[in-house]
Amino acid sequence: MTSYHPAIEHLQENGALPPAVLKPLHEQLVAYRQQPEALREVLIKHKAVSEVVFQKALAQSCDLPFRESLENQSLSAEFTKRIPIRYAKRFSCMPLGRSEGGLEVAIDDPGRLEPLEELARVFQCPVLPVVVPRQAVLDFINRAYDQENRLSEEAVEQLDSEERIDGISGLEEPEDLLDATDEEPVKRLVNSLLWQAVKEGASDVHVDPAPQETHIRYRIDGVLHRVTQVPRAAHVTVVNRIKVMSRLDIAQKSMPQDGQTMVVIAGKKIDIRVSTVPTVHGEKVVMRLLQRNEKLLSLPELGMSKRLLVPFREMIHSHGGIILVTGPTGSGKTTTLYAALSEIDHTSRNVITIEEPVEYKRPGYSQIEVNHRIGLTFANALRSVLRQDPDVVMVGEMRDAETAQIAIQAALTGHLVFSTVHTNNAPATITRLIDMSIEPFLVSSTIIGVLAQRLVRRICPSCKEGYVPHPEQVRELRISEKALKQVGGQLYRGAGCDACRGTGYRGRIGVHELLPMSDGIKQLILETSDSNSIRRAALQEGMITLRRDGIYKVLLGLTTVEEILSITSQERSASLPASSASPTPH
Numbered sequence: 001m002t003s004y005h006p007a008i009e010h011l012q013e014n015g016a017l018p019p020a021v022l023k024p025l026h027e028q029l030v031a032y033r034q035q036p037e038a039l040r041e042v043l044i045k046h047k048a049v050s051e052v053v054f055q056k057a058l059a060q061s062c063d064l065p066f067r068e069s070l071e072n073q074s075l076s077a078e079f080t081k082r083i084p085i086r087y088a089k090r091f092s093c094m095p096l097g098r099s100e101g102g103l104e105v106a107i108d109d110p111g112r113l114e115p116l117e118e119l120a121r122v123f124q125c126p127v128l129p130v131v132v133p134r135q136a137v138l139d140f141i142n143r144a145y146d147q148e149n150r151l152s153e154e155a156v157e158q159l160d161s162e163e164r165i166d167g168i169s170g171l172e173e174p175e176d177l178l179d180a181t182d183e184e185p186v187k188r189l190v191n192s193l194l195w196q197a198v199k200e201g202a203s204d205v206h207v208d209p210a211p212q213e214t215h216i217r218y219r220i221d222g223v224l225h226r227v228t229q230v231p232r233a234a235h236v237t238v239v240n241r242i243k244v245m246s247r248l249d250i251a252q253k254s255m256p257q258d259g260q261t262m263v264v265i266a267g268k269k270i271d272i273r274v275s276t277v278p279t280v281h282g283e284k285v286v287m288r289l290l291q292r293n294e295k296l297l298s299l300p301e302l303g304m305s306k307r308l309l310v311p312f313r314e315m316i317h318s319h320g321g322i323i324l325v326t327g328p329t330g331s332g333k334t335t336t337l338y339a340a341l342s343e344i345d346h347t348s349r350n351v352i353t354i355e356e357p358v359e360y361k362r363p364g365y366s367q368i369e370v371n372h373r374i375g376l377t378f379a380n381a382l383r384s385v386l387r388q389d390p391d392v393v394m395v396g397e398m399r400d401a402e403t404a405q406i407a408i409q410a411a412l413t414g415h416l417v418f419s420t421v422h423t424n425n426a427p428a429t430i431t432r433l434i435d436m437s438i439e440p441f442l443v444s445s446t447i448i449g450v451l452a453q454r455l456v457r458r459i460c461p462s463c464k465e466g467y468v469p470h471p472e473q474v475r476e477l478r479i480s481e482k483a484l485k486q487v488g489g490q491l492y493r494g495a496g497c498d499a500c501r502g503t504g505y506r507g508r509i510g511v512h513e514l515l516p517m518s519d520g521i522k523q524l525i526l527e528t529s530d531s532n533s534i535r536r537a538a539l540q541e542g543m544i545t546l547r548r549d550g551i552y553k554v555l556l557g558l559t560t561v562e563e564i565l566s567i568t569s570q571e572r573s574a575s576l577p578a579s580s581a582s583p584t585p586h
Helices: 005-014 019-031 036-045 051-059 077-082 085-091 113-123 134-151 155-161 163-168 184-199 232-245 306-316 333-341 380-387 402-410 426-435 440-446 472-476 481-486 517-526 531-540 546-555 560-567
Strands: 093-097 102-107 127-131 206-208 213-218 223-231 257-265 268-279 282-291 323-328 351-355 364-369 392-395 416-421 449-458 465-469 491-494 505-515
Touching: 005 036, 005 517, 036 051, 051 127, 077 134, 077 282, 085 113, 085 134, 085 232, 093 134, 093 505, 102 113, 102 134, 102 213, 113 127, 113 465, 113 491, 134 268, 184 206, 184 213, 184 223, 184 232, 184 257, 184 268, 184 282, 184 323, 206 232, 213 232, 223 232, 232 257, 232 268, 232 282, 306 323, 306 505, 323 333, 323 426, 333 392, 333 416, 351 380, 351 472, 380 392, 380 402, 392 402, 402 416, 402 440, 402 505, 416 426, 426 440, 426 449, 426 505, 426 531, 440 449, 440 517, 449 491, 449 546, 449 560, 472 546, 472 560, 481 546, 505 560, 517 531, 546 560
Parallel strands: 102 127, 323 416, 323 449, 351 364, 351 392, 392 416
Antiparallel strands: 093 102, 206 213, 206 282, 213 223, 257 268, 268 282, 449 505, 465 491
């Protein structure tokens, strides 16, 4: 009779593999009787036994100790410094520590002798295998090398040298990364990219695979800039390093993954949100950088003009109702909400935020992070928060009818609610809420105001220069002659310099549109949900549109005509009234 692997025989004897389960798998179990890894895959694929049960039987068949988890296992820098992570991942093995008998090593297949013999040679002592499930070994390896990275303060400090940046730009030969005996070259590369990104004020780092090379791009002031490229052969190594840092599965390359990590660069704590997606040329990685100790901006610092600041502050200090901030992704809505919250006394009022993720960690606020995997949605979190005696609640996004309904009920019971909605302008937000099955009378009675915003690039102060605008530009923006004369008949732009990477822009400023919920607007909402009708009525009441606010910023020399036209190309702007022709300080 054909024999099975000893581990399979153990499972038979223990009753874990009854004949009815064993019979359909007989041929495969015989064919792979010398390959424990293949046997494990067959059993798991057909749900015959779990990985833990198989690994335990494998340990028993070899008369070796078995551990189901390594979560509480201490880490040693001695092992991560001497063993390349590629080697540990390839053989799924990692030293656990030294004992009187020798070096204890976690391994998922004790029949694989090559890594055990190599470790015995490197550490000059006997090796004592401990059988551990494969995923537990990989998780331990990720944790070990991630800790090593966080503790490498000396490497981070060395990033201040220009030599390191030159090393990135001048990287030409893939052998330097692929043939390395340890992981230091790729660590230096990734750390240098992150340091340079923080230095240049980038919000995101893109690792884009291409047929011939991998492009590294930074998003600076909302625009992507290519900064360097690395050899195509080094792409997987770079991606794996980022995955290890953010506790992602490096073996999973065909599914998107999301993770996070934290690094310290030049004394600043940087939270990094990592997203990977598979593409035809390999995995694309985007890292969002959030400076944990970054100072929050105030509303005037965000670029909110006095015309809007006064009424918006009155809304912030209301004792009940909903204030909405709208705009596309990346338009600074969360920053504006926190700037508004900073004007509320959180010592005398209970302020709770619900976000996905929490971008600004602030003392004095109770901050909740949404987690869809465990069922903690915006709606569920908001429902629970209302039992926490809140005065002010910030909901990161009103993305569904359920969340909107709960927020409306919270406003009706005297809570002040801040949230965001994705619409093109302030009047369209009213239409959006009604489309989400919110009754018009509830919208008109709970919404205090809607702030629409965009971010435009500031003119670089180092190369700012005046110029006489073309008459066509003046006509397109409908700037009155009186307004243009009051700024000397000229507008401003950036010539381009080293400080702004030749773009003529450095930093960004907000452009805003505020729709207060006046009695006239409330009455109109009860009659119609048409955003154009609401917009016309608001303009008659003196609402300042995105384009008009942008024109004021152009006249003040803060941004350019091109920037305003790019964000308001679909907006029909009324000409500046004579009484408002003169730009006002911000």
